[in-house]
Amino acid sequence: MSKTMTRLTSEDMKALIGAMQAAIAENAERLTALDQAIGDGDHGINMKRGFDAIAADADAICDKPTPQALSAAGMKLVMSVGGASGPLFGTLFMTLGKSLPEDFECGAFADAFAKAVDAVAARGKSSAGQKTMLDVLYPVSDALAAGKSVGEVAAVAAEAAEATVPMEAKRGRASFLGERSIGHMDPGSCSCSLLVNTIAAWISAKEHAA
Template structure:
């Protein structure tokens, strides 16, 4: 992974988030603050705007710069969480010249851990972590087994989808949805949906490149 790859993946994520505007907005209107999609779009645009600045940087520095940009750009609860994810990923890869699958899996897991610490949340609380935690676990497992990037990407897509679906019948204990009590049951979490969309976008890019 290098900065070109990061820019390529960021462009794919931006396109996927824009394509799923209606889904994400309707979920957020049902049990969220109503600003999640706007914040996600703003973050994607901000990363797109610094693509040229990221190109000459090592992967670790590019990820850190993305995190810092998100911290100053995205409002709401999402900004600091996603910023923590990218900054932590960058920190983990700081001593790795050319990150391979194993390195990226460890960095992804560190990013997810940073979200857990920043948001004081864990799996089972109807948040984006219900997608991110199982994806991080599976990613690390498959990378350690020496699976190819394409095999990992193929496996992670259903894990992300299952994680999203698991939020439907959970009682929310974080964010605005927590105030709705049992009325939030039966609805998918918007943050989990965004993460599922982003993970699918990255996996699809990996699969496209492997052909």
């Protein structure tokens, strides 16, 4: 992420939404399969419903300044996804929106992201090490705070998702399985990593083009 002040244009935001929607759609089956193994088999379907809803409303959302657009996208997720991931991803985006100034640089983004992750933990009454999306969100937050490059942040996310495989779930549906949850990747962690990677790729491409 560039160290200079950034303001996402409406076009940027639309492009980002399109990229995230496409990434979720392409991986929906895989996400659902992960959830079939240790959950109830709907995670891909849920995420797709949410990002399709955001995309359907992208014009209105992207008319707003970035913080408000993030809040609006979060509210869309809350109102369209349901399940555990709806309130959690919704809270993530909504809190990010609430905490971000209109023009922001890397440090401000990292601060806002940290607040957003804490809000997710509060909403989910959960913490790190419980085999949930937090196990990707916290490492990503730390990497951002440490000023890592977008490529590095993306790698952290991917590794963190991978690292949920040997964990025993303590929160979310997978917790019902106890020890049997070991050996499978947490679906929500997989979508977090996917979204982080998608955003990182978009930023890299843009920086490269610039």
